[in-house]
Amino acid sequence: MRFLTAGESHGPALTAIIEGFPAGVEVPTEKINAQLKRRQSGYGRGGRMKIEKDKVKILSGVRGGLTLGSPIALQITNLDWKNWREVMSSDPDEYAAEKAADRALTRPRPGHADLAGGFKYGHYEDMRSVLERASARETAVRVAVGTVGRILIESLGCSILSHVVQIGRVESADYPASYTELADQASSSPVGCADPAAASAMMEEIDGAAKSGDTLGGVFEVICTGLPPGIGSYVHWDRRLDSRMAAAVLGIPSVKGVDFGLGFRGAGVLGSRYHDEIRCTPQGKLYRPTNRAGGLEGGVSNGEPLVLRAVVKPIPTLGRPLASVDLKTKEESLAAFERSDTCIVPAAAVITEAVVAWEIAAAVLEKFGGDTLTEIKEHYQRYLAYIRQF
Numbered sequence: 001m002r003f004l005t006a007g008e009s010h011g012p013a014l015t016a017i018i019e020g021f022p023a024g025v026e027v028p029t030e031k032i033n034a035q036l037k038r039r040q041s042g043y044g045r046g047g048r049m050k051i052e053k054d055k056v057k058i059l060s061g062v063r064g065g066l067t068l069g070s071p072i073a074l075q076i077t078n079l080d081w082k083n084w085r086e087v088m089s090s091d092p093d094e095y096a097a098e099k100a101a102d103r104a105l106t107r108p109r110p111g112h113a114d115l116a117g118g119f120k121y122g123h124y125e126d127m128r129s130v131l132e133r134a135s136a137r138e139t140a141v142r143v144a145v146g147t148v149g150r151i152l153i154e155s156l157g158c159s160i161l162s163h164v165v166q167i168g169r170v171e172s173a174d175y176p177a178s179y180t181e182l183a184d185q186a187s188s189s190p191v192g193c194a195d196p197a198a199a200s201a202m203m204e205e206i207d208g209a210a211k212s213g214d215t216l217g218g219v220f221e222v223i224c225t226g227l228p229p230g231i232g233s234y235v236h237w238d239r240r241l242d243s244r245m246a247a248a249v250l251g252i253p254s255v256k257g258v259d260f261g262l263g264f265r266g267a268g269v270l271g272s273r274y275h276d277e278i279r280c281t282p283q284g285k286l287y288r289p290t291n292r293a294g295g296l297e298g299g300v301s302n303g304e305p306l307v308l309r310a311v312v313k314p315i316p317t318l319g320r321p322l323a324s325v326d327l328k329t330k331e332e333s334l335a336a337f338e339r340s341d342t343c344i345v346p347a348a349a350v351i352t353e354a355v356v357a358w359e360i361a362a363a364v365l366e367k368f369g370g371d372t373l374t375e376i377k378e379h380y381q382r383y384l385a386y387i388r389q390f
Helices: 029-040 079-083 097-102 114-121 128-134 136-154 179-187 196-211 241-250 345-368 373-387
Strands: 002-006 013-019 056-060 072-077 159-167 218-225 255-260 306-312 323-326 331-334
Touching: 002 136, 013 136, 029 056, 029 136, 029 345, 072 136, 114 128, 136 159, 136 345, 159 179, 159 196, 159 345, 179 218, 218 345, 241 255, 241 306, 241 345, 306 345, 345 373
Parallel strands: none
Antiparallel strands: 002 013, 013 072, 056 072, 159 218, 218 306, 255 306, 323 331
16 A cells, blocks of 8 residues: 655645555545644644645545545645746746746755755755745645545554644643543644643743744654554564654654654663563453553554654744855855744644554555455454454
């Protein structure tokens, strides 16, 4: 199972094609649109979110609400396209070179793909051609794709949630032990944080950064429950579930680090306090009293909740730009400014839910096989019956 995306930030639309998805899965557009709305919300988002009202259009691969097994094409229209048609059009008759020159990006932003991408593809005279594809706007269609994968694993009893644990200098200190309560409290928070006191302080932190023309990063956690042991593989590096998820999450703009379970926080912990002991109930059932591994051992799920954390850097488009160089004149200047957000940590958590769901769905299909949901469920239930012996 795989997918490709296409589209520019200010182009007419974002598009994705999913190949290898099984037949017989109900894919309601409302479920995808609900996740798209979550991505656009969150305290600290910028003006673009007031323009775009993301809705998915399913162009192929679904009939009467059910997947067919053929490629699924998804499309999200960019409402801002009407303001950029003459600058971004692929049609030479629509393209206005003078207007495009007025909006040319010649002063690369430190921390963005502008300069490196300009060198790579020869766009250094106008790095807008880099910006448009490197933009996090592309993640909208990845959320749509990931939600299709999410629907598949939810039909097998898995659930995915996220919550923000840090924005700027503010860290969450207290949140419920119940995953249901954690999800409910995080989803009702403007910053996706289940600790009300910390959430309030995070919003103050964002307000302060916005007033000073600055940006903020942070940390969030994604949790998948209901995943049985045995998903993923230790036999090759690229089949390990953790490596696949880490690659997908690091592919989200501004994500700079990923860990599982204790991860980096366990660097100074002795092995005897890091690893999860294996115990057995009087009834002969295996269990672990802790989950410091985050549900993964050797690149394979171990039956405990899968717990992933990611670090998001402050986004590089600043209201008070950093020093740069105008490549047109070779004179030192301030970096270009594009309409932007102050903090995207809550949105990044939603995006990560989607890409993690997709990687889990792909690994589940590899494990259980089948061209239809009915086949997959049969194989899945048979495996669960085998697992329940232990």
